[in-house]
Amino acid sequence: MPDLKLYDPFTNMQFTDENCFLCGTTITKEHRTPVFGEWMQDKYNLRNKELLMLDKSVTTFDQLTIPCCDQCHLNHVLPLESEIEDAAKTEYDGICTLDQKRIFQWIGKMYYGMLVTELIKEKDPLIMPENPVSENPQMLGKFKTFYQVLQSLRVPMKFSDFLPCSVFILQVAPTEDDLPFEYQDELTTMCFSIKLGPVVIVCKLLDNGIIRNVLNRLYKLTEDRELHPIQVAEFKARVFYAAYIFNVVPDYFIRPGKPEDEQLILDSLIDDITNEVFNPFEPLAYAHMLEEMLKPWSIREKDILENPQKPISFLTDDNGEFKTIKQFAK
Numbered sequence: 644m645p646d647l648k649l650y651d652p653f654t655n656m657q658f659t660d661e662n663c664f665l666c667g668t669t670i671t672k673e674h675r676t677p678v679f680g681e682w683m684q685d686k687y688n689l690r691n692k693e694l695l696m697l698d699k700s701v702t703t704f705d706q707l708t709i710p711c712c713d714q715c716h717l718n719h720v721l722p723l724e725s726e727i728e729d730a731a732k733t734e735y736d737g738i739c740t741l742d743q744k745r746i747f748q749w750i751g752k753m754y755y756g757m758l759v760t761e762l763i764k765e766k767d768p769l770i771m772p773e774n775p776v777s778e779n780p781q782m783l784g785k786f787k788t789f790y791q792v793l794q795s796l797r798v799p800m801k802f803s804d805f806l807p808c809s810v811f812i813l814q815v816a817p818t819e820d821d822l823p824f825e826y827q828d829e830l831t832t833m834c835f836s837i838k839l840g841p842v843v844i845v846c847k848l849l850d851n852g853i854i855r856n857v858l859n860r861l862y863k864l865t866e867d868r869e870l871h872p873i874q875v876a877e878f879k880a881r882v883f884y885a886a887y888i889f890n891v892v893p894d895y896f897i898r899p900g901k902p903e904d905e906q907l908i909l910d911s912l913i914d915d916i917t918n919e920v921f922n923p924f925e926p927l928a929y930a931h932m933l934e935e936m937l938k939p940w941s942i943r944e945k946d947i948l949e950n951p952q953k954p955i956s957f958l959t960d961d962n963g964e965f966k967t968i969k970q971f972a973k
């Protein structure tokens with residue numbers, strides 16, 4: 644019978660190098676798992692590549708590991724990594740056939756890996772961070788909620804009628820694509836994107852798929868098309884900005900079960916009565932986000948807001964139809 648008991652490191656702030664990140668078991672410092680799967684580090688030559696952490700310190704991909712017991716490493720983390728590795732072999736088609744719950748767990752593990760590294764560091768009395776995450780009750784509440792659904796990686800769990808995130812899978816045309824791998828995350832908005840060769844996965848965690856619905860029309864336009872990198876950058880800006888104005892946190896409830904149950908069933912509610920789901924769209928704030936994403940092409944805010952009410956788009960034309968871009972002069 645599977646163990647259906649959830650672990651909660653947040654109530655007692657149990658973030659140490661001696662507790663497994665996924666089940667809490669006491670371990671020694673040697674028991675660790677990489678935040679970025681070994682296969683990915685090999686395939687995209689990441690081992691010695693530098694990575695900027697939240698506290699602005701620099702590490703490398705292969706140094707970034709989190710405490711993990713052998714059980715969780717062997718039974719939960721490795722099978723997930725090998726499933727994604729297999730799918731990535733056939734690029735876009737392979738990634739598209741993955742169960743989205745597995746994509747959620749995979750991205751969730753990397754996101755949480757970055758977070759937990761920060762939380763462990765903040766426990767060190769020699770490190771005095773300027774804005775400690777661990778002293779922000781609102782953020783901690785959000786992380787605790789996220790951690791509940793991330794436990795689906797270890798504890799058999801069925802999400803009744805939702806996915807706890809929005810996932811977008813894009814395909815990049817090879818002509819002007821010179822990035823084999825790229826990764827970006829935003830801790831506060833819980834937005835994440837990762838590029839594996841010609842495939843880009845963009846994900847907003849903990850929105851129960853709301854942003855996926857809001858961007859549905861645009862996303863459908865990109866399906867089965869190869870996008871120019873500048874179009875991918877714009878798509879990312881749209882998702883990251885939507886995550887930035889996203890204003891609610893779902894609640895998750897474990898359905899009361901019987902002792903012989905083989906899995907937990909989770910229901911979810913979003914309170915959209917007391918809170919608006921999104922803060923208002925502000926063209927200027929969006930333009931800043933887009934400018935950031937468009938850095939490689941040096942497109943500035945004044946170009947983006949030539950029409951102040953309608954920021955520039957590389958994805959759609961004036962009629963809202965898909966724009967084909969084969970080449971783009973930098």
Ligand SMILES: [Zn+2]
Pocket residue numbers: 663664665666667668711712713714715716
């Ligand atoms: Zn464990």
